[in-house]
Amino acid sequence: MSDTKPLSLYVPEPEFRPGDTPDFSNVPIPKAGAAPRPPVDVDPGDIRDLAYTIIRVMNREGEAVGPWADMLSDEEIKEGLEDMMRVRAFDARMLMAQRQGKTSFYMQCLGEEAIACAFSKVLKSGDMNFPTYRQQGLLLSTDYPMVDMINQIYSNAADPLQGRQLPIMYSSKEHGFFTISGNLATQFIQGVGWAMASAIKGDDKIATSWIGEGSTAENDFHSALVFASTYRAPVILNIVNNQWAISTFQGIARGGAATFASRGLGFGIPSLRVDGNDYLAVYAVAKWAADRARAGHGPTLIEYVTYRMGGHSTSDDPSAYRAKEESTSWPLGDPVERLKDYLIKRGVWSDAQHHQMKEMLEAEVAEVQKQAEKNGTLHDGPHSSPGTMFEDVYEEMPLHLRRQRQEAGV
Amino acid sequence: MARMTMIQAIRSAMDVSMARDDNVVVFGEDVGFFGGVFRCTQGLQEKYGKHRCFDTPISESGIIGAAIGMATYGLRPCAEIQFADYMYPGYDQITQEASRIRYRSNNDFTVPMVVRMPTGGGIFGGQTHSQSPEALFAHVSGIKTVIPSNPYDAKGLLIASIEDEDPVMFLEPKRLYNGPFDGHHDRPVPLGKAAIRREGAEVTMLVYGTMVYVAEAAAEEAGVDAEIIDLRTLLPLDMEAIEKSVQKTGRCVIVHEATRTCGYGAELAAIVAENCFYHLESPVVRVTGWDTPYPHAHEWDYFPGPARVGAALKKVMEKA
Numbered sequence: 001m002s003d004t005k006p007l008s009l010y011v012p013e014p015e016f017r018p019g020d021t022p023d024f025s026n027v028p029i030p031k032a033g034a035a036p037r038p039p040v041d042v043d044p045g046d047i048r049d050l051a052y053t054i055i056r057v058m059n060r061e062g063e064a065v066g067p068w069a070d071m072l073s074d075e076e077i078k079e080g081l082e083d084m085m086r087v088r089a090f091d092a093r094m095l096m097a098q099r100q101g102k103t104s105f106y107m108q109c110l111g112e113e114a115i116a117c118a119f120s121k122v123l124k125s126g127d128m129n130f131p132t133y134r135q136q137g138l139l140l141s142t143d144y145p146m147v148d149m150i151n152q153i154y155s156n157a158a159d160p161l162q163g164r165q166l167p168i169m170y171s172s173k174e175h176g177f178f179t180i181s182g183n184l185a186t187q188f189i190q191g192v193g194w195a196m197a198s199a200i201k202g203d204d205k206i207a208t209s210w211i212g213e214g215s216t217a218e219n220d221f222h223s224a225l226v227f228a229s230t231y232r233a234p235v236i237l238n239i240v241n242n243q244w245a246i247s248t249f250q251g252i253a254r255g256g257a258a259t260f261a262s263r264g265l266g267f268g269i270p271s272l273r274v275d276g277n278d279y280l281a282v283y284a285v286a287k288w289a290a291d292r293a294r295a296g297h298g299p300t301l302i303e304y305v306t307y308r309m310g311g312h313s314t315s316d317d318p319s320a321y322r323a324k325e326e327s328t329s330w331p332l333g334d335p336v337e338r339l340k341d342y343l344i345k346r347g348v349w350s351d352a353q354h355h356q357m358k359e360m361l362e363a364e365v366a367e368v369q370k371q372a373e374k375n376g377t378l379h380d381g382p383h384s385s386p387g388t389m390f391e392d393v394y395e396e397m398p399l400h401l402r403r404q405r406q407e408a409g410v
Numbered sequence: 411m412a413r414m415t416m417i418q419a420i421r422s423a424m425d426v427s428m429a430r431d432d433n434v435v436v437f438g439e440d441v442g443f444f445g446g447v448f449r450c451t452q453g454l455q456e457k458y459g460k461h462r463c464f465d466t467p468i469s470e471s472g473i474i475g476a477a478i479g480m481a482t483y484g485l486r487p488c489a490e491i492q493f494a495d496y497m498y499p500g501y502d503q504i505t506q507e508a509s510r511i512r513y514r515s516n517n518d519f520t521v522p523m524v525v526r527m528p529t530g531g532g533i534f535g536g537q538t539h540s541q542s543p544e545a546l547f548a549h550v551s552g553i554k555t556v557i558p559s560n561p562y563d564a565k566g567l568l569i570a571s572i573e574d575e576d577p578v579m580f581l582e583p584k585r586l587y588n589g590p591f592d593g594h595h596d597r598p599v600p601l602g603k604a605a606i607r608r609e610g611a612e613v614t615m616l617v618y619g620t621m622v623y624v625a626e627a628a629a630e631e632a633g634v635d636a637e638i639i640d641l642r643t644l645l646p647l648d649m650e651a652i653e654k655s656v657q658k659t660g661r662c663v664i665v666h667e668a669t670r671t672c673g674y675g676a677e678l679a680a681i682v683a684e685n686c687f688y689h690l691e692s693p694v695v696r697v698t699g700w701d702t703p704y705p706h707a708h709e710w711d712y713f714p715g716p717a718r719v720g721a722a723l724k725k726v727m728e729k730a
Contacts, residue, residue, distance in 0.1 A: 207479070399647075
């Protein structure tokens with residue numbers, strides 16, 4: 001007889017499930033301002049600690065501190081606050097539109113607004129994002145027409161994608177926003193390829209790839225890191241760690257005490273972990289990575305630590321799988337509230353101004369929604385003509401598709 | 411004029427395309443310094459530099475995913491997958507990404523990419539160096555699938571594929587790689603056009619790649635006046651050439667090396683049944699690889715040879 005115990009499979013579980021009272025007091029939150037800010041040509045081996053800490057700029061007193069602070073003017077920060085509040089107002093309105101049956105599906109980014117909104121500020125015209133479905137902030141913080149986003153969500157007659165894609169799967173080459181797939185992780189390596197092309201052509205453009213922490217388990221994540229590091233591609237590899245992949249907590253994809261950022265270290269890629277609810281920290285780290293890519297030093301991996309305050313999409317109810325109070329107990333707070341507190345502390349913002357801004361943005365979104373509804377909704381139409389279904393499968397329509405269109409009678 | 415093998419013709423097609431257009435880049439496993447395990451890219455790195463012809467990590471999903479990104483930037487990547495059998499890790503990128511990016515973005519982004527891969531058996535490559543996955547590509551909307559049968563076509567079809575604005579899967583029958591045929595020219599051969607290899611009145615043979623030669627030998631040995639159609643492009647398919655021929659001959663034999671069930675021959679048989687039924691003198695017959703994994707020692711009993719194809723010809727003629 002063997003004297004060893006039978007083996008058993010370890011299946012990680014989140015700390016809190018429905019009915020539990022969440023308590024994150026044991027989660028170590030590094031002090032704002034504590035993480036060093038290396039030069040962009042640093043040897044990745046010298047900054048391994050940055051993959052395990054959390055780079056933070058705003059402290060609990062609403063002050064910006066440390067070497068990653070002081071990169072934006074008050075006006076730029078106010079604009080950042082407005083961007084985040086616009087995204088939040090847009091999400092709330094579209095969520096309601098879905099509940100009203102005007103569209104089939106919606107995905108909000110509640111609690112994660114700082115990441116895309118701050119990140120977009122480090123990009124230049126001609127750079128290309130390869131986003132996931134939770135980076136609407138990349139479009140809403142630029143001059144992309146909001147009405148086209150709603151037209152796309154409604155699959156109406158003015159939908160720029162002619163009703164071919166799920167709601168929220170936007171595409172705009174002009175605005176540096178690669179067509180969202182809906183598959184997970186496939187875009188992560190495509191962004192690396194785009195960046196390689198920019199380098200092959202001696203261009204000065206950079207690419208950014210986006211992925212959620214759950215999808216880092218996909219093979220495309222690994223491919224992207226291998227290719228990015230091998231060819232020193234001018235790409236920023238962004239992992240948005242919002243703790244939850246639908247109902248699956250991040251521990252299922254992570255493995256023990258490792259961080260998602262630390263996965264970059266094995267590839268020799270500088271890897272930074274940042275407070276994703278800190279607009280100023282997100283901007284500073286993104287700017288560092290963009291400067292590094294533009295200077296020809298290659299890729300950077302960034303993990304944004306945040307929290308998905310809403311459901312995964314309109315198709316799931318988070319109260320079925322996680323503790324009700326978890327989002328309000330989350331130790332990194334709310335990105336909008338934190339930036340508001342910072343601006344008020346600086347004396348350049350007030351509760352009254354904030355309230356006024358919120359009402360103005362809600363009115364703006366409602367007005368644009370009204371415009372979009374003139375072009376129809378998914379439920380009531382009108383839509384693009386069914387004949388367009390056969391177009392753009394190829395540059396030219398082959399014989400078999402011409403015959404099928406005729407058979408369809410459209 | 412010197413004669414070219416298919417390998418030389420394929421290499422020459424990439425050479426011609428790279429010389430014409432700076433946006434054409436070539437990469438894959440062992441493709442750079444060494445010039446590829448079948449030597450299809452030999453000399454290209456030396457001639458065009460490492461940034462236009464280079465080695466990649468062993469990651470087919472990475473090769474194809476990166477190629478998609480490059481194509482959406484504006485390059486014309488021509489990627490090599492070392493054997494068609496290795497493409498499966500990249501299949502997601504082909505079928506769900508490359509194929510649909512034009513459609514889902516309403517022409518905002520396009521993928522003018524070629525993925526080359528040696529296909530088929532006959533070189534004792536066993537089950538991981540011999541597969542014929544063309545039906546897995548032809549089933550997918552938004553990509554084109556090409557299989558040449560000779561160096562002239564290989565060169566012209568590859569030039570046309572690189573110039574094409576849509577993703578093309580370019581399958582190279584490795585059993586024909588060293589055939590002594592003439593590939594000397596620099597003209598595109600249009601995609602979507604079949605070639606009639608032999609005109610005939612009694613039976614239409616629908617074939618592509620290696621099976622073109624098996625069909626020719628079988629028709630000659632059987633003494634049947636067969637019309638042999640080399641499809642060259644499986645998608646878009648030259649349906650009119652097929653229909654015209656079968657409506658003339660009234661008989662149809664389909665030959666491919668891939669497994670039978672849901673193979674490309676099933677689609678061809680259905681097209682013939684749907685569009686030529688009242689012209690048929692006998693049932694359509696398929697001669698294919700057996701529905702087994704590809705066997706190493708028994709490969710010559712596995713894929714169709716002249717004897718099996720000849721028997722099929724006799725069978726369709728008897729039913730007259």
